[in-house]
Amino acid sequence: MRGPTRSLGPYAALWRLAVAAAVVTTVCLGTWVGNDDWWPFAPMSQYAFSVQNNGIINSLTMDALTVDGEVVRVPLSKEKIGIERAEIEGQAPRIIAHPELLQDIAVLHSRLLPHEPAYQVIYLRNTSTQIGTGAATIHTLATWQVRDPLRPQPSGIPGGAP
Amino acid sequence: MNAVERSVENFLAPELPLARVAWLRRFVYAFVWLDVLWIVTDPIPHGDVPPSLYRGLEVRTLLHLPAPSHDYVRVLLAVILVSSAVAFTGRVPRLAGWVCAVGMLDWVSNAFAYSKVDHDHFALMVALFVLPTAGRARLSDVDVTSRAAGWAIRMVQIGAVSIYFLSANAKMRFGGWGWANGATLTWALSRRPNSIGPWVASHPALVHALQWVALVAEFSSPVVLWLRGKALYAALLFWAGFHLTTYVMLKIHFLPLVVCLLSFLPLERLPHPATLRRVVTARPRAASEAPSSAR
Incomplete structure (x- = not known):
């Protein structure tokens, strides 16, 4: 049994779409080309560097x-x-x-x-x-x-x- | 609305019960207390660090947040504790939620403004900013579905998956394609030697296998956004095990991310007086609908 559903109006849907796109784009760019200064969109770089096996x-x-x-x-x-x-x-x-x-x-x-x-x-x-x-x-x-x-x-x- | 628009809407803002938002708020705002009092506690001592060692962050410059001082960090802590306590109760969810979100942005960016940036807080920051947008939500709103609630939940899920997926991307960017065959875990274990860590570090083949598991899982994590039922629970169990392992071996827990994984669960089914009442009243009707031969 389902109760009432609250839909989104056109503006409510549009700004949510825009925010989602902006957040996903920025966080991806942060890791691909950004640096720590971009936080909270900074590269997810903990343990990302490489250490040589005999290094x-x-x-x-x-x-x-x-x-x-x-x-x-x-x-x-x-x-x-x-x-x-x-x-x-x-x-x-x-x-x-x-x-x-x-x-x-x-x-x-x-x-x-x-x-x-x-x-x-x-x-x-x-x-x-x-x-x-x-x-x-x-x-x-x-x-x-x-x-x-x-x-x-x-x-x-x-x-x-x- | 055409088919493409409808599928985008169903993906980004599915119809979900408001009760799930209400439950997620309980967990997230309770976690904020744990976070500021037990996990990210650096901002209080940072209030006494001479400003020469303060490096700042772009977000702090944009928002004109000052270099931390002794009194400032204590007032900020009080603001976060009060606003998250109010938001936990579900009262004035937008006001309390956004005060808490901006307060936490100041707090966590303070912790990371001295040349050490962690990436475990991204999904939590997303959660703190999107949860207020769903407006009023009660634990008893099990049958009231809302796309605003669905969007907030979806954003938290996307935030959590971004951390995993982009961790793998960062390993390729900074560590190169040979990362999984290297000795990064050995390095980490040598810095924080405890429990089975030294034993693992002395077996290079095991280190490589664990690094491959982490890398493959992180790269394939976006799949979780489309999983349902048992497959979804299996994936969540895997990540819970992953975080438990890193905690046992490295004392690194990623709890701010783990709490956001709760957004994948049907939290609205958690026992609550309103949901229990519903089950009790529904039972006789369900029984009478069955054919007498089946009784």
Whole structure:
């Protein structure tokens, strides 16, 4: 048994058709020719890159020399320092070109983890691991001497569109 | 209306019960709470990240959304929680739904504005923007069909299928035709080692087989839009298993997409006081219609 049916008038049908066509076209173009800046129509690119079977796996880490003289791993996660490792990986070329961006990691650390010893030097490092042999090499990509480690102020570098 | 127009209308805006929209709203708006409080929680700490590390997104520039700040992200969270709670109840569905949709656009784009963009939210964003268009819909509207409801449901389904299909396209664009024979899954497993992950990663043939399964399934996913009955349920079961596997191996769940897969199910058949009453009142009549010999 079917009850009443509510049909669409010509305009209601037309705008729905137009929206459907626009959404499908844009999301397809996003993946075919677009980039991350197109979000929510950005390429569906997670895990889309290729890794050679005997290739190298790169993994970024950040270490810091604290004011207590200890070298610690910077906890790159939203729960701890408020920014994820993947976000730092995405900005690695910027950080290598402008190491003073690491000043802002010290600022973030002082804001979100104030009870921990302050950072005085911050290192951005890459670990390359050979698939198969497991042999790993570590390179330091950027180093920053934090200005005023106990009360670090932001670098002031403008953010915004890439 | 000619035959072509009618078949386009039947595909894009089929006559579906308003009750399915009402149920889907329940799931989607409840999921919004889960999403902002448990899954996409980055926007709150992002409020404390110095603006130098904020990269923005085109959509944020277009809508003049500011770089997140400490107070801004907290007010935004409150707006999303209140609007989704109201939309969950089915009251003022357009107003509450669109406030929630714009709020979530701000929230999720904030999460992705620091150089890490995920693609699991596309179907959910589509759902949040199209669900209000169906207007008032009650769980008891099981017998009231509407093409506006059908269009909203169809758009959510298309959004979900787009994620799968375009994931395969992106693998060909960025990874090349050799993607399935590569070691991308090995890479992913090595970053997040847990449970059976390391064992899988140590068997290259298994890694390749899993990558081929994912690629073929993603490429053929649009078929789901035409499946019915058992074939449709089998396909949905496959995708549920797929997401469960990636969760077990990689701790990646794609829940914002999974909740949108519910749009493929006849949610209007879920038990609800109104539908139960209908079954009870229908039973005696059905019995009396049968010939006495069959009783």
